[in-house]
Amino acid sequence: MTTPLAARGANPLRDPLDRRMPRIAGPCVLVIFGVTGDLSTKKLMPAVYDLANRGLLPPGFALVGFARREWEHQDFAKIVHDAVRQHARTPFREEVWKQLSEGIRFVPGEIGDDDSVRRLRDTISELDEARGTGGNHAFYLSIPPGLFQTVVDQLREHGLAEQQSGQWSRVVIEKPFGHDLASARELNRVVSSVFPSSSVFRIDHYLGKETVQNLLALRFANQLFEPVWNNNYVDHVQITMAEDIGIGGRAGYFDGIGIARDVIQNHLLQLLALTAMEEPTSFEAAQLRAEKQKVLAAARPPERMDLHTARGRYRGGWQGGAKVAGYLEEKGIPASTTTETYAAIRVDIDNRRWAGVPFYLRTGKRLARRVTEIALGFKRAPHLPFTATDTEELGYNALVLRIQPDEGVTLRFGAKVPGTQMEIREVNMDFAYGGSFTESSPEAYERLILDVLLGDPPLFPQHEEVELSWQILDPILDYWASLDTPPEDYEPGGWGPTCANEMLARDGHVWRRP
Template sequence: MTKTPNPLRDPRDKRLPRVAGPCVLVLFGVTGDLSRKKLLPAIYDLANRGLLPPGFSLVGFARRDWDHQDFRQIAYESVKEHARTPFREDVWTHLSEGMHFVPGEFSDPGAFDALAMAVKELDESRGTGGNYAFYLSIPPKFFPQVVEQLQRSGLADAADEAPERRDGDGGSRPWRRVVVEKPFGHDLQSAKELNDTVHRVFPEESIFRIDHYLGKETVQNILALRFANTMFEPIWNRSYVDHVQITMAEDIGIGGRAGYYDGIGAARDVIQNHLLQLLALTAMEEPTSFSAEAVREEKAKILSSVRVPGPLDLCTARGQYAAGWQGGVKVNGYLEEDGIPRDSRTETYAAVKLQIDSRRWAGVPFYLRTGKRLSRRVTEVALVFQQAPHQPFSQTDTEELGSNALVMRVQPDEGITVRFGSKVPGTSMEIRDVNMDFAYGESFTESSPEAYERLLIDVLIGDPPLFPRQEEVELSWKILDPIEEHWAERGELDQYKSGGYGPDSADELMARDGRAWRRL
């Protein structure tokens, strides 16, 4: 019996080398924060780890009057400041030789003709084989212009390329791929329109929708924890789990993202993608294999089974951070941030209670919350278990005993915590909660790659299991749209102090069910 290779295996595993084949990565929006702080450093780190081919080439496209050397200098500064791996001059020299820049507007056909000429020259000079990946690190409103220009200029069509040149996938035909950054629309209708726009030019198998959370080692470890260990699966269900809490808390405000954030809000920015993906990975059934199709199929089944309980007033909460103290520093409220209208109704905190209509999870609430300017930064998934049906102890013996919990920490202290009751040393029978911790940094000598390293190499190789497909995107919007519509009609928005734990309405949401949020 042939075992199906696990595409979630670490790419550094020598038994499964995952080195990209010859290719060009065209980066639109190369002057933005994402490119400078994440993408360019991740590309260098991949090169430093030996995962890019010798002829790999990077082409930046932006509305700047730069030449190739200007682009290389910007990339150099980004790598020196943000790269995860040590800087090596020989690696940088080789990588930078393949860096080129094409100036232009998204609406300018001449600029895209120049881009087409540039990548064809790279095919000849660096042997990139006609394989191109287009990374759209740009606002979604520009997607139609860019993909139409890619089609008009022939860049999106591999049919005319030499058929005998082999790419890194082992195929005989050059490939074209497009990478789309979230948000994937702002509601179900816009998500469908965005998908139609991209699909007019690229087939589904060539579209990679980036959710960088899915590239994090600890998110992938949810699947490893569940399906590589027999000790957890028997209790991973409604018979033992009381409820699940999924949290993404940030201790920062919106920073310079006012233009993007206002009108989007916490729910669209985080719950629709990151937290619902975490819910799907936590609740899904075991896939038949770790192929992209099998994993995506199980995630889609769960998302299609999610039900928003009603009435919505009782199962949702939203708030907006007010002025306060953060780390001993006085900070502004959301309405005082630069670029934010003083009458903005955009939430910076959102919480929602969801139910999953399945045999495994019937009656188990999933509580999702996210917020800015909270007491600390943490992302975690916590399974809180039911109390033991009978405890042969007196009430005073267990007055400090809570519920057992299994907590998967995504950031910043990546690892797993198990909380359980243990006897306090002494002559009396006193039981308290204790924690048993697993930390990535202490258990493995190698450091975890950044999420964008994993996702970029998957794009270049053509390995899609960590990328949500359109069905998942639409199912997520079907969950969130009724909540957003309700909030738009109701209009209420609670204020909460910066540096705290969120609005009172979020605590009330849990208190109505006799539960409480885990302390941040």
């Protein structure tokens, strides 16, 4: 006879058979700077609730918001409540909310104002005493990078960055990690002057996605794929992150940064590193980082920037049955801007496994659909014992990892058409997460916030990886800045500018149409 969970002394909010996130964080305080922003409202606060709802946060947990608002604690609790109701992925449960809300506090103040930080320090001390959070504090900087130094300096000056024996203090940084190599190094200098590297967590939410981590399982848990994961069999690799929306209300952030800095430097180069790295001796953070760093150190930008880079920006037109504005028509965008909304580059990796295999990275806004995928295109068979007409519809074999939104894996290969003498046509063998597992994947921010509270760093890039990524991208950005011509316009709802197609055509390839 099975004993009920409650009778066994288990946490009634969490099923011990749920292996998706088996570790529970210890007592701690999570402080969010910039708590009134979209990221906090749509992602961070709902993720905190979802963790609590899964039983992965302890009773001794507290959430503190810091922002320039004249709110009381109950006002902030109402903001969190509304964000959870609207954006949380798990069902709302009153008993979970009651326990979580008892630890919610708000500190009104200005970044750079010592009195505000003193109030924050006093609030945290009160929570350490009342909630038993034990002096364990995580500071989430959901603020512009220009304010990082001010915040970390104040945390140090007021003793909030100190790590007493048996206690911890951690800082979480959202991208962008600088806007070039020099600024990335300066940012690291600023943060590391206050927090040791083991206490600095650089958030790249793509690395928290289930399918990104499945890439490691696909490669290293299966003998089927690893023998062909090299230049003997792989012809080229395409890594795509496409969005079907424009910049929305982000003109102030996006213009002057551009999509290459916003996406390629972090998301796509991290995906490249995970795709191309050698097998680590374990999945501990140090081993994963060592292998990723080796790949990024071996990666180089194209020798001919004019031939193997492409940039564009969306023009006005029709998309999805609606009239949409072009980038230059978006509110807050100056007419003289040269900021790109589409970028594609070729990266080559100078090591034994990947020499001669081009990696094509592309990203853009106002494209045909929202999709992120990694596609390995395999070399054609050296001999086809068929007539040309038998294989005229046969392309190259491909293994495609779909990261979002339809998470899964597709294998494309040739098969005989039924009823014909001998005709080969491409077919797909498909694996979908939603159709194969009853468990739902945790949202990326759930996983990453929990890892911060646990002090588990494998999914967070260290400053060495960030700097290596800038060394790849900086020469491309410098080349684009030297051009007299603006980015090439492209139609909304398509797959980018003509120059991107020409870039691949020079190498005898075409872009996939996901």
